[in-house]
Amino acid sequence: MNLPNSLTLLRIFLVPLLVAVLLTRVENFELWGVAILLGAALTDWLDGHLARRRGQVTTLGVLLDPIADKLLIIAAFVSLVELELAPAWMVVIIVGREIAVLGLRTIAAAEGFSIAVSELGKAKMALQVCAATLLILVIRYPGLRTWGTVVLWLMVLSALISAAQYFASFWRNVDERVKERGRLHLLRRHKKQDVAAQ
Numbered sequence: 001m002n003l004p005n006s007l008t009l010l011r012i013f014l015v016p017l018l019v020a021v022l023l024t025r026v027e028n029f030e031l032w033g034v035a036i037l038l039g040a041a042l043t044d045w046l047d048g049h050l051a052r053r054r055g056q057v058t059t060l061g062v063l064l065d066p067i068a069d070k071l072l073i074i075a076a077f078v079s080l081v082e083l084e085l086a087p088a089w090m091v092v093i094i095v096g097r098e099i100a101v102l103g104l105r106t107i108a109a110a111e112g113f114s115i116a117v118s119e120l121g122k123a124k125m126a127l128q129v130c131a132a133t134l135l136i137l138v139i140r141y142p143g144l145r146t147w148g149t150v151v152l153w154l155m156v157l158s159a160l161i162s163a164a165q166y167f168a169s170f171w172r173n174v175d176e177r178v179k180e181r182g183r184l185h186l187l188r189r190h191k192k193q194d195v196a197a198q
Contacts, residue, residue, distance in 0.1 A: 004051035005061045007043040011068040014040040015075045022079040030139040037136070040072050041129045066105060069125065070098040076132040085135045090156050097159045104170045113173045120162040127155035
């Protein structure tokens with residue numbers, strides 16, 4: 001297994017550790033939680049960077065990376081609901097969006113095409129990490145609540161807009177494939193008719 005894939009697996013293994021630290025509320029749990037979250041987010045940037053730089057982009061990495069991202073974000077925000085630091089309805093939107101986009105990507109891969117990550121999707125991930133970090137730190141620094149809430153709203157908006165972009169991209173690809181299949185079917189039928197006419 002190459003280094004980028006190992007970093008992706010490390011991010012997956014950090015997910016239960018993050019939840020355990022936040023919900024057991026050990027001493028200085030908020031600082032440990034932020035350290036784990038930011039460390040995991042760093043592996044997200046680093047695995048992609050190294051994979052491209054070293055030419056080590058693999059099918060396993062392409063499949064695992066978005067799953068690892070979504071597990072991390074879902075775990076962080078579900079923990080924030082339990083800690084009463086984030087509204088449950090916002091977290092439902094975030095979790096629903098993550099699962100829906102992952103489902104779209106899975107269907108797209110099964111159909112033989114991929115949905116590229118949008119710039120807004122990348123910004124949304126950065127906002128998610130920033131919002132979760134600020135909200136965890138509210139435990140120690142209550143004055144950060146306003147900033148955390150503002151970033152949370154920006155994150156929800158970017159999540160909804162980027163989800164709409166992914167759905168639009170998915171349907172464009174599906175439409176193109178349906179049209180292509182229709183053209184191929186029509187071409188085959190004409191060839192059969194030409195052969196029959198001869």
